[in-house]
Amino acid sequence: xxxxxxxxxxxxxxIKLAVVSRVLRKEFQEVLIHTGQHYDHNMSDVFFEEMDxxxxxxNLGISGGTHGQxxxxxxIEIEKVLMKEKPDMLLVFxxxxxxxxxxxxxxxxxxxxxxVEAGNRLGTFENPEEIKEKLQKVFGISSFSFTExxxxxxxxxxxxCLRIAQEKEATNKTFxxxxxxxxxxxxxxxxxxxxxxxxxxxxxxxxxxxxxHPELSIQIEVQENDTYITSxxxxxxxxxxxxxxxxxxxxxxxxxxxxxxxxxxxxRGLEVEAIHYASPPYTSENAKQKVMDLAxxxxxxxxxxxxxxxxxxxxxxxxxxxxGDPYAITIMRRMMFRLAESLALKEGCLAIGTGESIxxxxxxxxxxxxxxxxxxxxxxxRPLVCMDKTEIIDLARKIGTYGTSIQPFExxxxxxxxKNPVTKxxxxxxxxxxxxxxxxxxxxxxxxxxxxxxxxxxxxKEESFL
Numbered sequence: 001x002x003x004x005x006x007x008x009x010x011x012x013x014x015i016k017l018a019v020v021s022r023v024l025r026k027e028f029q030e031v032l033i034h035t036g037q038h039y040d041h042n043m044s045d046v047f048f049e050e051m052d053x054x055x056x057x058x059n060l061g062i063s064g065g066t067h068g069q070x071x072x073x074x075x076i077e078i079e080k081v082l083m084k085e086k087p088d089m090l091l092v093f094x095x096x097x098x099x100x101x102x103x104x105x106x107x108x109x110x111x112x113x114x115x116v117e118a119g120n121r122l123g124t125f126e127n128p129e130e131i132k133e134k135l136q137k138v139f140g141i142s143s144f145s146f147t148e149x150x151x152x153x154x155x156x157x158x159x160x161c162l163r164i165a166q167e168k169e170a171t172n173k174t175f176x177x178x179x180x181x182x183x184x185x186x187x188x189x190x191x192x193x194x195x196x197x198x199x200x201x202x203x204x205x206x207x208x209x210x211x212x213h214p215e216l217s218i219q220i221e222v223q224e225n226d227t228y229i230t231s232x233x234x235x236x237x238x239x240x241x242x243x244x245x246x247x248x249x250x251x252x253x254x255x256x257x258x259x260x261x262x263x264x265x266x267x268r269g270l271e272v273e274a275i276h277y278a279s280p281p282y283t284s285e286n287a288k289q290k291v292m293d294l295a296x297x298x299x300x301x302x303x304x305x306x307x308x309x310x311x312x313x314x315x316x317x318x319x320x321x322x323x324g325d326p327y328a329i330t331i332m333r334r335m336m337f338r339l340a341e342s343l344a345l346k347e348g349c350l351a352i353g354t355g356e357s358i359x360x361x362x363x364x365x366x367x368x369x370x371x372x373x374x375x376x377x378x379x380x381x382r383p384l385v386c387m388d389k390t391e392i393i394d395l396a397r398k399i400g401t402y403g404t405s406i407q408p409f410e411x412x413x414x415x416x417x418x419k420n421p422v423t424k425x426x427x428x429x430x431x432x433x434x435x436x437x438x439x440x441x442x443x444x445x446x447x448x449x450x451x452x453x454x455x456x457x458x459x460x461k462e463e464s465f466l
Contacts, residue, residue, distance in 0.1 A: 009037030009098030074101030141236030174210035240269025257355030264383035362421035
């Protein structure tokens with residue numbers, strides 16, 4: 001009976017192990033190695049007990065420390081077990097430290113490795129689905145196609161095109177061949193290639209030719225040595241490459257709108273930094289983390305995002321103490337814009353961005369926007385200004401931010417929500433309320449205590465690996 005060493009260490013692996021191990025042990029001798037990565041009762045033992053997983057033959061007890069320390073210890077100890085047990089194969093699950101360490105140890109000992117994973121996540125530049133997923137998150141790409149390279153001879157071209165046609169036959173009824181012959185020494189001209197390939201497909205499939213509205217279009221580019229064949233035009237995000245048109249400081253709350261605004265701003269070739277107004281202890285750490293999570297989700301479209309967190313508590317309390325109910329939101333927004341402009345100038349941003357939409361709330365009427373805008377001189381970009389809420393929600397779902405945005409953690413704009421906010425404020429009255437306290441001192445304090453963090457969607461992926 002062949003021997004298989006199985007290595008696990010974390011909760012998702014235990015769940016997969018419960019299913020796989022039952023089948024495996026019918027035909028193989030399984031030696032189970034638990035690295036100890038997840039070690040306490042709730043993270044480990046309970047899974048073995050409730051899912052009736054066999055007790056590990058080896059528990060290495062390796063937990064804690066840095067990524068490098070943990071992985072290094074695992075390699076050393078797993079190698080010892082493998083040298084002792086001499087298995088015919090190593091089985092690993094998922095993408096944790098335990099997985100990587102075990103695979104490295106086995107490869108160095110020339111032991112075949114079997115990897116069980118859910119989904120198609122090879123992390124290479126050779127997997128079309130992963131390439132497609134990445135390219136569809138890059139602004140500035142209108143469309144792209146996967147291309148097959150074959151030698152520039154008619155038999156190789158016909159063979160490749162026939163295979164593509166057969167693969168697509170289940171979902172298409174008509175086709176068209178489009179050839180561009182860049183190599184004028186090729187024996188057949190463009191029309192000759194079209195006819196030769198089309199004839200091959202007609203004789204070996206049920207597809208019919210439609211030169212006007214084909215469901216399948218196969219394009220052939222004949223070069224001197226190689227020919228390139230494409231059959232699918234995949235839409236990209238469009239827009240402009242992120243960053244070519246400058247940088248914008250976006251006012252990022254924890255709501256639905258501002259992450260969508262970030263996406264739309266990036267689409268116009270603008271790099272986005274974010275400013276977030278926190279009011280501890282009235283706003284929680286969960287609320288702040290929610291904003292960071294939203295920043296990570298939209299950062300995938302530009303690689304990373306700098307997030308500036310302003311402690312807004314004292315200034316906000318002063319506003320509500322001095323101003324009273326109707327004008328509080330107006331004055332608060334004016335202060336936010338002042339802070340945003342000061343920070344934007346410091347960070348080299350050329351505009352302020354918001355997720356505002358006309359008439360959505362009291363501070364987003366034209367009168368309110370006019371009154372608030374007067375405190376800054378730089379442009380204010382409002383990409384959602386004429387969108388309905390349903391349109392914004394649909395886009396939030398599309399870009400993957402909606403689920404995080406609706407988490408029930410309040411931001412600074414909602415905790416002091418006035419009962420009767422003014423919808424048609426005047427600049428004169430706003431300036432009167434602002435003259436009642438030394439707001440510049442409070443603004444300076446806010447600016448001097450800003451906390452800045454750079455977040456990235458890729459960082460989350462790396463953390464999940466740990």
